[in-house]
Amino acid sequence: MRTRHSERHRLSRIGWLRAAVLGANDGILSTASLVVGVASAPQARPSDILIAGVAGLVAGAMSMAAGEYVSVSSQADSESAELELESRELRDDPKGEHKELAEIYVQRGLDRTLAEQVATQLMAHNALEAHARDELGLSDTTAARPLQAAIASAISFASGALLPLLAVIFSTRNLAAPVTVIVSLLGLAILGGLSAAMAGSPVVRGVVRVLFWGAAAMALTAAVGRLFGVAA
Template identity: 55%
Template sequence: MAAHHHEIHFSHRMGWLRAAVLGANDGIISVASLIVGVAASGTAGNALLVTGIAGLVAGAVSMAAGEYVSVQSQADTEKADLLKEAQELKRNPDFELNELKQIYIERGLQAELALEVAKQLSQHDVLHAHARDEIGISDMNSARPVQAALASAASFTAGAIFPILAMALSPADFGQQAVFLVTCLALLLLGGLASYAGGASIGRGALRVLCWGVLAMLCTHWIGGWFGTVV
């Protein structure tokens, strides 16, 4: 009995990988930068912890809302395209069959084989065949607004937990430094894991994420310190 050979390609992970990395990265950098900036203004103690928690809640809700609206718009567009394609299939099935045939010819099939493939796929599920090969809509990349919103909020929260825990568990006079160190370590870990899952250089990916995070914290620290001396 022949064994089935199934290859795992990195591109299959790009959808969820991008969303997870984006959400977690935003959570870490946004909340850490917020805490560092407010601390630089002279605020200390429980106010910094409250600032971090408020940043987590606001950021998670904002990420979820933004992701939902974006993906829902994609879902509405897909629905409209499918409705239009279904109407075209009823109005002119021969033209649509030839259109599918031409797509397969452009992909390298000979005309006779392309026509046969188009006919067989049309007999099985004609709308699905046109959705996948003509429009580019498939089960793998179809829009799921609620799922995307929940995943975005969860990944943001997972990232934001690191600087908040660093602030909550560290001594009062070491809170800002602890947030900075823990955030750097979390960013290195996140960048490395994302690069590993995507098949890229782990070191380069980790440093890329770290540099942007450090830059954000330095900017908010400078602005917080400046306002602390002016106000």
């Protein structure tokens, strides 16, 4: 019978969790701060506040997508260059590469005889894959995917940014700023708590941390909006 591996580890979801949390957190915080800043200006009309929020959502989502695409594309280029170099080394010096792979297994705890046998069998199966995984630390699960990363970042940012926008839409002009602050802080608290729980970190610490910086950002932009709005 085939044995099923029932253990569940959090490390397997750190990558996508980090990207999703950062994107949604940025979406809530940057859009809410922008909306609160504009709403705090006495002369701002409801349409001005909404336009600022929508513009912030679109610009932020595109910025996140572009930044993630460029960053992950650079990583993908580096990975391709490393694999190409490793492929040449395998072709030009297979014995040296075998010795190098065996030495890696020795350093991980295998005796030399077994390490050489493992290296021989893995290289016979797929030499490049063995060296990519055990020498370079590359695998299919960790491979850089620029387009996927860009789309995921844009979607997570836009999803977070919708929260303060909905707060603006369903509140009156006089209550736009306070309602946005309350709703956005609530969203940040939930997001911080969920991400901390999924990562195995203390939930209270995660919530307090995100609430502190969220409140600070919105307070600062509100002060700027009121100051320059009065001056204007």
